[in-house]
Amino acid sequence: MTPAELASVVLAAAHAVFEQRGLDRAALPVSTVVERPRNPEHGDYASTLALQLSKKVGVPPRELAAALADELGRAVGVKSVEIAGPGFLNIRLDAAAAGQLARVIVEAGAEYGRSDRLAGEKINLEFVSANPTGPVHIGGVRWAAVGDALSRLLRATGAEVGTEYYFNDAGSQIDRFARSLLAAAKGEQVPEDGYGGAYIAEIATEVQARRPEVRSLDDAAAQEIFRVEGVALMFDEIRASLRDFGVEFDTYFNEKDLHDRGELDLALARLRQQGHLYESEGATWLRTTDFGDDKDRVLRKSNGEWTYFAADCAYYLDKRERGFERVVIMLGADHHGYIGRMKAMSACFGDDPERNLEILIGQLVNLLRDGAPMRMSKRAGTVITLEDLVEAIGVDASRYALARYSSDSPIDIDIELWTKAKNDNPVYKVQYVAARTAGVARNAAEVGLVRGDADAFRPELLDHEKENTLLKALAQFPAVVATAAELREPHRVARYLEEDIAPSYHRFYDDCRVVPRGDEEITDLHRARLWLNDATRTVVANGLFLLGVSAPERM
CATH class of the missing domain: 3.30.1360.70 (Arginyl tRNA synthetase N-terminal domain)
Known part of the structure; x- marks a missing residue:
């Protein structure tokens, strides 16, 4: 039951x-x-x-x-x-009712833990959205792990989810990126406000190989080629590194498209219709103070240029017009000040900012070696990147480490800890359960022990204290998944696997032998325990899947 x-x-x-x-x-x-x-x-x-x-x-x-x-x-x-x-x-x-859960889990397989708790909700989930001016840094990697896990959780609880990467390919940072590439191509020092790191020289070289005519152009024309080609190369690299990390997005949205399709004008017209725009000193302002912002925001400057906030408004409206009832945006620690203005902007469009817009803020991540923070990337020059983290501890450990903590808490990732093959390494502790349950199943098959038909399963035999404890832990998985999705807290799944499932399974394994010894006869109790063993593997595999982590059969 x-x-x-x-x-x-x-x-x-x-x-x-x-x-x-x-x-x-x-x-x-x-x-x-x-x-x-x-x-x-x-x-x-x-x-x-x-x-x-x-x-x-x-x-x-x-x-x-x-x-x-x-x-x-x-x-x-x-x-x-x-x-x-x-x-x-x-x-x-009674033991029979409690033990039946093992059959329920095994027969449900990958579906165990899923529900329709959030059925009917259409959610747009935007995360990472790093500017295409350099490799994904470790802060963005945290959102890649947490955001992807959250999308899996939301889908597992019945929500319709669209994951999105906002590709910021317009603005002053892209100008600085293009100037940096041009300088590298000419063998000159990077501009003071430009981007450094070996990757700039690599991309500049690749652009020249693709577009050799760039060498003969004047600086203005060359810079435009470096802008277009360089951004495309950088973004291809970002997509590839995220893909290797196990993260794919449903939509890659270009900021430039908002400008080209006239969506900023559309957003302006909608806000004017709502009565929240005014003109002052030649600029167009949004009266966000009516909804709790600390100051009104400029959308269009007196010289006719759009502000970043105008693009934010247009992008939010675009998502809502695409039918997303709830817009969830995951931002870095340095964006905490955005919450008030974004919530006010949602209200200016006539939405309920508590219902239609969620903003999640992630805190900083430090990568530690020998107890001290690593400061410099081998390639990026100024930050620790996704590739640095994966090279240090691997994809599974990286994703698990980043997802197992509440995102509003700073975290330190100790390389020595996360590469240990011991139980004080959290990902090893959980993956070892996956491998041990698979090993038990292999050993059982070697001696001819199989679960048998469900009708022959005798759940009432699972009456040992350790069996009961493990069954109760397994029973909590659907509730853990639902709560983690509703609270936007994937770390609850990781902690459940570590603190409830892993110790309960090991105690069961120690006290309740599944595979008979030697010439010992195979009994219904062995079969019942094999059901429980396999149910544990199912829950661990399902939980790790939600975190984007593998459930190995051997370690």
């Missing part, structure tokens, strides 16, 4: 009690939940339904709890129900 199934049984018992006592069934919720008690001695699951309903129907909570306990006690699969405190229900399942 899964927690969701037990919750339905509890609700059904409440309906029966209300009918027996003539209570108003309109007070009953559409659904309820059961939770895992912190203290295992209090039972397998707990319900607060009696406490929630007592005031609504005028029945003392313990009296209502007693009636619910009596009705629940007759339900198939429920071993006992105890009343605690002011009206908590502590529920114990």
